[in-house]
Amino acid sequence: MPDPTPGDELQVLPYATNTTYPCLRIEIGWIFALLLLIGGNVVTFSSTLVGPLMGITSLLWLMLRNDPAISPKASWMVFGAWSLLTLAYFMVQCHRVSNHRIYVLLTIAMASVCACLIALVQKSSLQSGSVTIIPPCTSFAAYCVAYFFPKRQRTIYDVETGRN
Numbered sequence: 001m002p003d004p005t006p007g008d009e010l011q012v013l014p015y016a017t018n019t020t021y022p023c024l025r026i027e028i029g030w031i032f033a034l035l036l037l038i039g040g041n042v043v044t045f046s047s048t049l050v051g052p053l054m055g056i057t058s059l060l061w062l063m064l065r066n067d068p069a070i071s072p073k074a075s076w077m078v079f080g081a082w083s084l085l086t087l088a089y090f091m092v093q094c095h096r097v098s099n100h101r102i103y104v105l106l107t108i109a110m111a112s113v114c115a116c117l118i119a120l121v122q123k124s125s126l127q128s129g130s131v132t133i134i135p136p137c138t139s140f141a142a143y144c145v146a147y148f149f150p151k152r153q154r155t156i157y158d159v160e161t162g163r164n
Contacts, residue, residue, distance in 0.1 A: 050089045051143050057082040058135035065132050082135050089142060098152045103145060110141035 064075035094100035
C-alpha cells in the first residue's frame with residue numbers, strides 16, 4: 001500500500017454537514033437584536049428618571065435619618081442609593097450640557113450656598129446637624145443648574161470631507 005500524499009489526508013466535507021443548525025443561528029440573532037433594542041430603550045427611558053429619583057431619595061434620606069424608629073442601616077442604604085443616582089445624574093448631565101466643568105462648578109457653588117442658608121436658619125432639631133442636609137441641597141442644586149444650563153449643540157459628521 002503506497003504512502004498517502006498530503007492531498008489525500010484532507011477531505012472536503014459536503015456543505016450540508018457544515019451548517020447543521022441554520023435556523024437556530026437566525027433565531028439567536030433575532031433574539032439578541034431584540035434584547036439589544038429593549039436594553040437601549042430601557043437606558044434611554046431610565047436616563048430621564050435619574051433626576052427625579054435623585055431628589056426623592058435625598059428627601060427620603062432626610063426623613064429616615066431624623067426618625068428614631070428607623071434603623072440606621074436602612075437610612076444608610078437610602079444614602080447609598082442617592083449617591084449612585086447622583087453620580088449617574090452627573091454623568092448624564094455632563095454629556096448633555098455644553099460646558100460640563102462650569103456646570104459642576106455652579107452646582108457645587110449653589111449646593112454650598114443652600115447648605116449655608118439652611119445652617120443659618122436651622123434649629124438643632126435635625127439629627128446629625130448639617131450633615132443631613134447635604135443630599136437635598138446637592139440634589140436641588142444639580143437639578144436647578146441643569147434646568148437653566150444650555151444644551152450641547154450636536155454637530156453632524158460629514159462623511160465626504162471627514163469634518164464635523
